[in-house]
Amino acid sequence: MAMRLYTYYRSSAAYRVRIALNLKGLVYEAIPVHLRTNEQNAAAYRAINPQGLIPTLTEDGRAIGQSLAIIEYLDEVHPEPPLLPQEPRARARVRQIAFAVACDIHPLNNLRMLRHLKERLRQDDDALTVWQHHWMAEGFAAIEILLADSPDTGRFCHGNTPGLADICLVPQLYNARRVGLDLAPYPTMMRIEAACQEVAAFAAAHPARQPDAE
Helix, strand or coil, rough: EEEEEEECCCCHHHHHHHHHHHHHHCCCEEEEECCCHHHHHHHHHHHCCCCCCCCCCEEECCEEHHHHHHHHHHHHCCCCCCCCCCCCCHHHHHHHHHHHHHHHHHCCHHHHHHHHHHHHHHCCHHHHHHHHHHHHHHHHHHHHHHHCCCCEEECCEEECCCCCCCHHHHHHHHHHCCCCCCCCCCHHHHHHHHHHHCHHHHHHHCCCHHHCCC
C-alpha cells in the first residue's frame, strides 16, 4: 500500500516530513487536512491520529504521528541517504539542534497555542506577535551560537550533507518570516537556509509549492 502523508501546506511539522520524504526519493500521496477549518478535529481524522495533529504518515494500514518519529522511521526503513551521522556524538549534536526547534520553539508558536492565547486568555493579535517573536528569537539566538561556534558546521548544519537539523531549521525560518521576525541576527542560519533551498528536495517541499497552498 502506498504511503500517505496527511499534511497541511503551512504546517512546519508537515514541511519537515515532506523534506525527508523528498530527500529519500520516496513516492507518497499527500492528503490535505485544513487546520484553519478544524478538519484535524473531525472524527474521521481523529480515528487515524488521536492527537488530531499534523502530520500523520500511513503505510500498510498503520499510522505514525509526530514529525520526528516519522522522520526517524523513514531513516531506519530507508537508510539511504542517511539523515543522521553515524558517530554517536555527531548524532547527538544534530538531534540537539533539531530538538531545539521541534521541542522548544515550535510548540510555543503553533496554531493550538495561539488559539488558546487568543480565545481563552483574550490576547490580541499584537500580543500574539510579541509572544511569537520572543520565543523564536530566544531559540534562534542559541541555535546561531551552536552553529557559528562549531567546527562541525559545514555547508549545512552538520557537514556538507543536509540532514535532520536542516530539515527542522528551514521550516521554522519560514514561520519566522511569515510573522515578521527580523532574521538579520542569524547569519549562519541564513547561509545554511540558502544552501538548503538549492537542494531540490527542500524546494519541492516548500509550502507555496503544495497542492493545497492558498
